[in-house]
Amino acid sequence: xxxxxxxxxxxxxxxxxxxxxxxxxxxxxxxxxxxxxxxxxxxxxxxxxxxxxxxxxxxxxxxxxxxxxxxxxxxxxxxxxxxxxxxxxxxxxxxxxxxxxxxxxxxxxxxxxxxxxxxxxxxxxxxxxxxxxxxxxxxxxxxxxxxxxxxxxxxxxxxxxxxxxxxxxxxxxxxxxxxxxxxxxxxxxxxxxxxxxxxxxxxxxxxxxxxxxxxxxxxxxxxxxxxxxxxxxxxxxxxxxxxxxxxxxxxxxxxxxxxxxxxxxxxxxxxxxxxxxxxxxxxxxxxxxxxxxxxxxxxxxxxxxxxxxxxxxxxxxxxxxxxxxxxxxxxxxxxxxxxxxxxxxxxxxxxxxxxxxxxxxxxxxxxxxxxxxxxxxxxxxxxxxxxxxxxxxxxxxxxxxxxxxxxxxxxxxxxxxxxxxxxxxxxxxxxxxxxxxxxxxxxxxxxxxxxxxxxxxxxxxxxxxxxxxxxxxxxxxxxxxxxxxxxxxxxxxxxxxxxxxxxxxxxxxxxxxxxxxxxxxxxxxxxxxxxxxxxxxxxxxxxx
Numbered sequence: 001x002x003x004x005x006x007x008x009x010x011x012x013x014x015x016x017x018x019x020x021x022x023x024x025x026x027x028x029x030x031x032x033x034x035x036x037x038x039x040x041x042x043x044x045x046x047x048x049x050x051x052x053x054x055x056x057x058x059x060x061x062x063x064x065x066x067x068x069x070x071x072x073x074x075x076x077x078x079x080x081x082x083x084x085x086x087x088x089x090x091x092x093x094x095x096x097x098x099x100x101x102x103x104x105x106x107x108x109x110x111x112x113x114x115x116x117x118x119x120x121x122x123x124x125x126x127x128x129x130x131x132x133x134x135x136x137x138x139x140x141x142x143x144x145x146x147x148x149x150x151x152x153x154x155x156x157x158x159x160x161x162x163x164x165x166x167x168x169x170x171x172x173x174x175x176x177x178x179x180x181x182x183x184x185x186x187x188x189x190x191x192x193x194x195x196x197x198x199x200x201x202x203x204x205x206x207x208x209x210x211x212x213x214x215x216x217x218x219x220x221x222x223x224x225x226x227x228x229x230x231x232x233x234x235x236x237x238x239x240x241x242x243x244x245x246x247x248x249x250x251x252x253x254x255x256x257x258x259x260x261x262x263x264x265x266x267x268x269x270x271x272x273x274x275x276x277x278x279x280x281x282x283x284x285x286x287x288x289x290x291x292x293x294x295x296x297x298x299x300x301x302x303x304x305x306x307x308x309x310x311x312x313x314x315x316x317x318x319x320x321x322x323x324x325x326x327x328x329x330x331x332x333x334x335x336x337x338x339x340x341x342x343x344x345x346x347x348x349x350x351x352x353x354x355x356x357x358x359x360x361x362x363x364x365x366x367x368x369x370x371x372x373x374x375x376x377x378x379x380x381x382x383x384x385x386x387x388x389x390x391x392x393x394x395x396x397x398x399x400x401x402x403x404x405x406x407x408x409x410x411x412x413x414x415x416x417x418x419x420x421x422x423x424x425x426x427x428x429x430x431x432x433x434x435x436x437x438x439x440x441x442x443x444x445x446x447x448x449x450x451x452x453x454x455x456x457x458x459x460x461x462x463x464x465x466x467x468x469x470x471x472x473x474x475x476x477x478x479x480x481x482x483x484x485x486x487x488x489x490x491x492x493x494x495x496x497x498x499x500x501x502x503x504x505x506x507x508x509x510x511x512x513x514x515x516x517x518x519x520x521x522x523x524x525x526x527x528x529x530x531x532x533x534x535x536x537x538x539x540x541x542x543x544x
Contacts, residue, residue: 013073025355026352031310032276038096039069042055052091058105059066068109070268091281103211117145120149121147128149128194131170145165147395170210181210184208186231188231190212191241191261218246262350262382265272308493309491309528311529319349324349326354333508341371371532374408379397398432401435402432413437420451422469425451439537447478453470455469457544472487478510488502
């Protein structure tokens with residue numbers, strides 16, 4: 001016999017706003033960072049969706065104390081998990097045991113007192129998120145639970161797991177009506193489409209934070225407004241993991257409430273990776289990346305004798321943790337391209353990935369070439385529209401973002417907003433200038449290159465900085481390779497004007513690294529030169 005939803009809906013004493021936080025937004029295991037020298041590597045490729053959900057929820061529940069398992073969802077080498085596991089082996093000295101049997105994993109978990117009960121849910125519905133919150137709140141009790149669906153629950157029953165609740169028909173509205181938000185941590189929440197579970201289920205079971213989804217943010221439903229108000233109530237802003245129903249409406253609503261988005265709806269192993277800190281790796285400590293002196297020196301050497309049109313390419317979407325986590329570094333289309341390093345390319349990257357997924361961040365930094373440059377995106381630590389964020393949060397957000405970017409040697413921050421007016425965009429960049437960032441690359445959401453290559457230098461006694469606008473996009477529906485070659489070869493050769501410079505965003509879902517190489521190979525080198533975005537930022541000083 002299964003107990004009712006009310007029996008597991010509310011454990012308010014387990015978490016509070018006073019919980020210690022070791023990182024900017026993200027909670028850590030009670031045992032502290034880097035507490036597990038051994039992990040169970042579970043291959044879930046042969047498991048049912050309900051079994052995978054149970055394994056991922058177990059991963060999160062266990063990680064509240066310390067990481068216990070790591071999951072693989074593809075054959076080795078086809079997705080990022082194998083890179084991150086190898087990184088943990090090489091640089092955190094983690095060893096792995098392997099298992100692919102669902103029953104064996106759950107037997108071992110029970111023997112280790114990691115879980116002994118389950119909450120049953122219905123895949124593809126709100127009930128999954130509700131069940132994950134229930135188990136997150138029970139993790140530190142004498143009856144920690146996992147979330148299961150369908151025949152996975154039958155297997156758990158056979159293994160002597162006890163039913164802790166039947167949430168198959170649960171809704172977020174009913175859950176929050178019975179469960180005070182004060183049961184959860186502040187500063188973080190999860191927005192996850194029901195069909196996307198079990199991805200991110202590990203983190204939902206780990207973070208003890210509000211989980212929700214709504215089909216629209218226009219207007220913002222009252223339940224969501226209360227969650228966003230609560231998570232940002234400490235006055236320091238908050239982060240939302242997952243993804244929304246509509247990008248612009250979602251990010252606008254989050255920004256207006258002091259929240260930022262960390263796109264992670266298909267992310268895996270976040271609950272484990274967030275508990276391995278960069279400081280554990282001597283040669284790659286949390287503040288390991290130093291600014292390259294070569295960009296400024298090279299720019300100064302060529303400033304007076306090279307009038308060719310200056311071009312910098314920037315890949316989009318590096319703020320998407322779920323992309324970094326999966327195929328970004330393994331696919332030949334992007335960072336896994338064997339020709340990477342052939343030409344200068346800027347790779348957008350959220351510095352939040354350093355704290356929430358250090359093995360990923362460490363790998364990307366470790367294998368980059370001299371022609372790879374990282375660009376802070378979008379808007380800094382998380383994806384926000386800074387021109388829609390109230391001042392009380394915008395100042396804190398930009399100060400923290402600038403501190404992290406500068407400490408990691410990232411010279412340019414890529415900001416997105418709604419305006420296509422240069423002066424208005426420059427005004428939106430002021431909080432970054434105040435925080436010490438000298439170069440802000442601004443993309444209007446409606447097309448990225450709507451500032452038409454215009455730049456402006458803002459200088460006051462209090463702050464200075466460049467607002468940079470993209471000229472063209474390499475993007476299906478805007479310009480293809482051959483069109484872009486023709487356009488760039490005809491640009492002005494004038495280092496004293498914005499007309500002499502072009503930033504080119506490269507849309508990663510329609511174009512590849514090899515497409516950039518093709519453009520570069522088609523350029524007239526007597527009229528153009530391609531540089532890193534860091535060098536571009538120095539060269540444009542000639543246009544003051």
